[in-house]
Amino acid sequence: MTAPAAPSSSPPSSASPTGGPLPAIAVRDFQKRFTLVELERLFSEPSTIVRRVEAVRGISFTVDHGQVYGFLGPNGAGKTTTIKACMDLIRPTSGVIELYGRPPGDPVVKQRIGYLPEHPYFYDYLKPQEILDFFGRLFGLDRAERKKRIGELLERVGLSHAQNRALRKFSKGMLQRLGIAQALLNDPDLLVLDEPMSGLDPMGRRDIRELILEERRKGKTVFFSTHVLSDAEHLCDRVAIVVRGTVRREGLLSDLLVSEAGRTQILMRGGTPELQASLRELGARIEVVGASLDITLDATLTNSALERCIAAGASIDRVSALRDSLESIFVREAEGADAPAGGHVERGDG
Ligand SMILES: Nc1ncnc2c1ncn2[C@@H]1O[C@H](COP(=O)(O)OP(=O)(O)O)[C@@H](O)[C@H]1O
Ligand SMILES: [Mg+2]
Secondary structure, eight states: OOOOOOSSOOOSBBBBSSBOOSSSEEEEEEEEEEEEEEEEEESOEEEEEEEEEEEEEEEEEEEOOOOOOEOOTTTSSSSSHHHHHHHHHSSSSSSEOOOOOOOOOOOHHHHHHEEESOOOOOTTTOOOHHHHHHHHTTTOOHHHHHHHHHHHHHHTOOOOGGGSSGGGOOOHHHHHHHHHHHTTTOOSEEEEEEEETTTTOOHHHHHHHHHHHHHHTTTTTEEEESHHHHHHHHHEEEEEETTTEEEEEEHHHHHHHHHHOOOEEEEEEEEOOHHHHHHHHHHOOEEEEEEEEEEEEEEEGGHOOOOOOOOTTOOEEEEEEEOHHHHHHHHHHHTTTOOOSSOOHHHHHO
């Protein structure tokens, strides 16, 4: 995995009490419980059923300015619920959410945010140009600015060829691209994307990955949810893995991947049978690849192994920390949380 380049632009003007830039998103102990009241009339008297769904059970995380932050988790983990609360579309049951130090509903904050919902919906009979022009007006962009930005954005998301086609003739992937153009319309400091790769073919996914990295190079912050781990592994500075409404792992992706593995790989040539036996004594696993040896062992034994190799006159080609894959961490966390689902049912009188 290649680490993305450091952001280049200056942080936003708002500053924390300590003088540093305020985090783009700060979520503290966010909980969301949905209450569904249903009427049931199965056999005799109608009765109400109150169903409570614990969608999110106390999530905390911080997205710093300039980061690409991946919000990962299996279906039903609570990602969309958390994102909707950050976008002021639903209210937390408890907990605090702040964007640049302000409540999510603050108009100043909304001006700085671009948002792609999980299921973007646009009026079918409009054309991309028309729908983007409508959103541009909502953001108060003047006519010349709208024209310029809309042209640029349609080009950027690969929809220039379809700018005069009504949206009812768009494929799922094309609507997704339009949703991303709409999210970028106000040149936001913070881009929030709920499953941005959904419905896209491999080229589309590559385009969106590139677009996210471009935003990062401009110094913008990108917060996105996904269950496509290879995308997250290529893009993110930091990730949270959410399972059943709680954060199971959180941190810099590089730390998460290295610390998980705890093993070292040594590639070398000229390893005698005696050296191999001596390394096996240390618990090393050895594979012979042509004239080379591929040795993996516990990271705490790296120095001892290297001393033995050097003393035996072997020629060392590479020593590297083995990284875990995001997928293996994800699967471990998701399977480790196989508790019963969060909803419970109460019966009331009819
Ligand atoms: N409006 C709602 N009413 C009732 N339950 C909901 C509602 N929205 C989401 N849920 C439930 O909350 C849980 C988390 O959903 P969601 O946040 O959409 O997960 P994710 O985006 O991670 O797939 C799921 O069990 C889902 O069924
Ligand atoms: Mg979702």
